[in-house]
Amino acid sequence: MPPINPFTPEFGSVPLVMAGRQSIRRELFDAFVQGRGNPNLSSILVGPRGSGKTALLTYLGKEASAQGWIAVHSVAMPGMLEDIYEQTLLASADVLGEGKAKSLRLTGIGVGPVSASWEAAPAPSENWRTRMGRLLSTIEDAGHGLLITVDEVVATLDEMVTLAAVYQLFVREQRRVALVMAGLPHNISALLNDKSVSFLRRAQRHTLGTIPDADVREAFKETAAIGGKDVTDDALEACVRAIGGFPYMLQLVGFRCWQATSTDDVISAQEARRGIQDAQEDFRAHILAPTLRELSEIDLQFVEAMLEDERESRISDIAKRMGVESRYASKYRSRLLAEGVIEQVARGVVRFALPEFRAFVREELGA
Ligand SMILES: Nc1ncnc2c1ncn2[C@@H]1O[C@H](COP(=O)(O)OP(=O)(O)O)[C@@H](O)[C@H]1O
Ligand SMILES: [Mg+2]
The missing domain is CATH 1.10.10.10 (Winged helix-like DNA-binding domain superfamily/Winged helix DNA-binding domain)
Known part of the structure; x- marks a missing residue:
């Protein structure tokens, strides 16, 4: 069995080694530890395609879970509110135990043996805020908080507005909630310009810019080492230069260099050259071409x-x-x-x- 390629040039996958992003990780970690009152509990991640927004959302969800939060991930699209409710229900079942969540659901649905079946999906008689609020109370009673993440934010979605408004009410009610959103720069700007969600303008904005070369170098070497390969100094320098601080490129270059050295346990300059060339072709097709088209x-x-x-x-x-x-x-x-x-x-x-x-x-x- 050849060793498994440790690089993950796949949108949304959390890298084995996360390069850079120390300050945002630190700030959000502190927020999850502190809880209520920390401004970073309402955060917006902004960055271009491939800058690592989705990966960071997943990562932050894990961090939050480790600090006693229930993390629910969603994407801004029609149906997102119901999705958030369902996911919160499922996640609480995991954390709080099946029985608790089931009884919650039953009381939420109403009366009678028919509507009370676990699988039934009745027309909700209460609005989203009420149902979420009750779920949240149970979560809080069990000593947890609720983190909602929203990926690929768009401004033109009514449900975004509802989510922001209800979230603001939860914050006012001093509930243990957090909201972390992520999107492309122009979508975030459009959202924040929308008067109906002016509350979001006070959220902490974190820009996912280019990662310093030193961090890229370290993460690259470490990732390769996890897979059992070493990287020569000149190969590493060539890769760092080609990566240009761009997270997706780090994974692409690493992945292709790894393939170019399938049988060796050292990535050398020559193989790095091959890998970089292949990676650049991928990068054009998946990042540059769609950006230019837009x-x-x-x-x-x-x-x-x-x-x-x-x-x-x-x-x-x-x-x-x-x-x-x-x-x-x-x-x-x-x-x-x-x-x-x-x-x-x-x-x-x-x-x-x-x-x-x-x-x-x-x-x-x-x-
Ligand atoms: N900090 C990082 N260090 C190394 N690789 C990263 C980092 N952030 C993201 N990646 C990788 O970059 C690629 C793009 O990440 P993704 O989260 O999908 O970007 P976005 O959602 O901004 O388009 C994925 O392959 C992911 O594993
Ligand atoms: Mg993404």
Whole structure:
């Protein structure tokens, strides 16, 4: 049996070794320990595709569970409220014992032998807030709290608004609840601009930016070691450079390098080169191409104007190239920042936030 590849370039999977993200892990850990009153109990994770939002939500759920919370994961889509209720019911059955949860469900449903059957899915006679509130009381009585995570947040969902409103009421009632949401930058901005959820603007926002090379290096080596392979210094440096601080890329490069050295127990420079090349192809197909497809015409003009620069671009130069005034260029800049395509380096200076995006766009546009 060949050793199993320890890298996990799969969306949503929690990595064997998590690179970086120390401060958010620490802050949320403290919040789960402290409970009520800690502002991080209402948190929003913001980052581009592949920055590790889903993995972090799962990870935080595990951390919370270890601190006595019941963690329920959901995705923002129609039906999410019922899903959260059902999942909370199931999770409490696990933690509080089947009998307790069953009786809860029975009292929740109402009367009579027919409607009282465990499998029956009756039309709820009480609203979501009431049902969740009762469930929450039982959870609290048993000494637990409830963490709800919402992934892939979109602004255009009525149920998001209901969730935010009810959650705010639970917080006011001093209940032991936490809400951690995650989404792409533009979706989060849109949500927070919605007046009906203004409460969420006070949630702690955590941006999942690029991970420092030192953390990437350490996580890469450690992950390979778990699978039983060593990495030579020059191979490691080449990989770190190709990864560019991007979590998904860390897993892709690791996975492909591992494959390129299937029979060896050392990843050397030559194999790393193969692995990196394969990983870059994957990265284009799964990250860069969909990102480019989502850009508007104006976004594209801005991006094209950035291609002339090798690393960083000044807004004033971009404006000149686009033939517009700086303040117009600044408006487009905000959109691309919100979409996670570029990041601000200094005042008036931006660069691409995704590794290899420049080269990819050059090729695609034939620029
Ligand atoms: N901190 C991290 N260190 C190493 N790998 C990570 C980290 N965060 C995420 N990953 C990996 O990156 C990939 C993308 O993560 P995911 O959570 O699906 O991103 P997102 O939800 O932001 O699109 C997954 O393969 C995951 O295992
Ligand atoms: Mg995700």
